[in-house]
Amino acid sequence: MAELLTIGEVSRRSGVASSALRFYEERGLIRSEREGRGQRHYPREVLRRIAFIVFAQRIGLSLDEIGDELSKLPPHRAPTGRDWSRLSGTWTARIDERVAELERLRAGLTQCIGCGCLSLERCQLSNPGDRAARLGPGPRYWIGDRPPKK
Amino acid sequence: MAELLTIGEVSRRSGVASSALRFYEERGLIRSEREGRGQRHYPREVLRRIAFIVFAQRIGLSLDEIGDELSKLPPHRAPTGRDWSRLSGTWTARIDERVAELERLRAGLTQCIGCGCLSLERCQLSNPGDRAARLGPGPRYWIGDRPPKK
DNA sequence: TTACAAGTTCAAGTGAACTTGAAGTCAAGG
DNA sequence: CCTTGACTTCAAGTTCACTTGAACTTGTAA
Numbered sequence: 001m002a003e004l005l006t007i008g009e010v011s012r013r014s015g016v017a018s019s020a021l022r023f024y025e026e027r028g029l030i031r032s033e034r035e036g037r038g039q040r041h042y043p044r045e046v047l048r049r050i051a052f053i054v055f056a057q058r059i060g061l062s063l064d065e066i067g068d069e070l071s072k073l074p075p076h077r078a079p080t081g082r083d084w085s086r087l088s089g090t091w092t093a094r095i096d097e098r099v100a101e102l103e104r105l106r107a108g109l110t111q112c113i114g115c116g117c118l119s120l121e122r123c124q125l126s127n128p129g130d131r132a133a134r135l136g137p138g139p140r141y142w143i144g145d146r147p148p149k150k
Numbered sequence: 151m152a153e154l155l156t157i158g159e160v161s162r163r164s165g166v167a168s169s170a171l172r173f174y175e176e177r178g179l180i181r182s183e184r185e186g187r188g189q190r191h192y193p194r195e196v197l198r199r200i201a202f203i204v205f206a207q208r209i210g211l212s213l214d215e216i217g218d219e220l221s222k223l224p225p226h227r228a229p230t231g232r233d234w235s236r237l238s239g240t241w242t243a244r245i246d247e248r249v250a251e252l253e254r255l256r257a258g259l260t261q262c263i264g265c266g267c268l269s270l271e272r273c274q275l276s277n278p279g280d281r282a283a284r285l286g287p288g289p290r291y292w293i294g295d296r297p298p299k300k
Numbered sequence: 301t302t303a304c305a306a307g308t309t310c311a312a313g314t315g316a317a318c319t320t321g322a323a324g325t326c327a328a329g330g
Numbered sequence: 331c332c333t334t335g336a337c338t339t340c341a342a343g344t345t346c347a348c349t350t351g352a353a354c355t356t357g358t359a360a
Contacts (some may be wrong), residue, residue: 006337007336007337008337017318017319018337019318019320022338022339023317023318023319027161027317037325037327038325038326038337038338039326039337040337040338055259057317058251058255059255061160061181062316063316063317064316067342085260088259092260095252095256098252099252099253101208102245102248105205105208105209105245109241109245110235110238110242110275118246133268156306156307158305168306169348169349170347170348170349172309173347173348173349177347186356187307187355187356187357188307188356189306189356190307206348210348212346213346213347223328257337
């Protein structure tokens with residue numbers, strides 16, 4: 001078990017393609033060292049970082065957001081368990097929001113669409129004050145998002 | 151309140167941009183009638199259909215999948231509440247899966263990453279048999295997806 | 301009559317997250 | 331010596347879900 005891992009090893013261990021690892025490096029999400037002839041070498045820690053990235057993506061964060069979160073880790077010391085859990089703490093809130101949204105959707109699906117009552121205006125009124133976790137591009141103002149201002 | 155709505159009216163009532171409505175039509179998700187001079191006119195029913203599309207997107211279905219679902223509606227009769235709820239029935243299952251995944255992620259976040267135990271292999275073993283709802287592009291075999299076959 | 305608002309088509313652009321392809325370097329094995 | 335495999339860079343391609351822009355028609359209002 002070497003101190004430093006090659007990109008191929010990291011890819012195999014993490015399930016993330018080498019091309020994606022290079023891409024993450026370019027985006028500043030992970031870092032590598034180059035010694036002999038230009039090849040990337042990763043400290044084993046990178047695996048935890050990658051795990052974090054993949055978790056966060058499944059939760060629904062963009063790479064930009066993930067980069068922001070990761071930048072909160074201490075820059076020149078290996079992150080401790082406590083460091084990691086501080087980050088993941090904010091994420092559980094995010095998960096809770098998303099779960100709540102999905103439950104709202106489930107209700108809407110049976111109550112508003114399944115029965116005959118569907119009225120978009122009423123549907124919106126009956127679910128006030130709840131913002132969707134992430135506004136993608138595209139149509140969004142039901143389901144909690146606000147209609148475009150004015 | 152007219153029998154048929156223009157694209158602008160539909161857009162205002164649904165919160166979905168006209169360009170998106172044309173796009174949906176091109177993809178076969180909605181239909182319109184043209185009478186006088188080329189302009190689209192939509193029966194009021196289309197609003198329910200659009201509501202369904204937006205709901206489904208928030209749940210995480212792609213437009214292709216949504217199209218498949220919508221094609222199960224009776225082709226030449228206005229869908230009844232029962233028709234709609236038959237579709238939405240399969241979707242609540244989807245929501246449940248996604249909620250389960252998120253809860254699994256929440257657990258993984260605190261148990262695997264927060265503490266010092268994170269090992270990708272173990273993490274995978276400790277969450278067996280669960281497939282992620284939707285395989286996007288990109289890295290995916292933790293969190294329930296299988297490693298690439300062989 | 302002129303202006304405008306709302307509609308039309310069609311092609312091309314956008315952003316996110318990667319992937320693919322071409323061309324090259326290097327070490328080890330046969 | 332030659333091939334193979336693992337790596338490198340860089341530019342361009344891909345998918346999804348739309349949006350934007352250019353050029354045009356139509357109907358109503360001033």
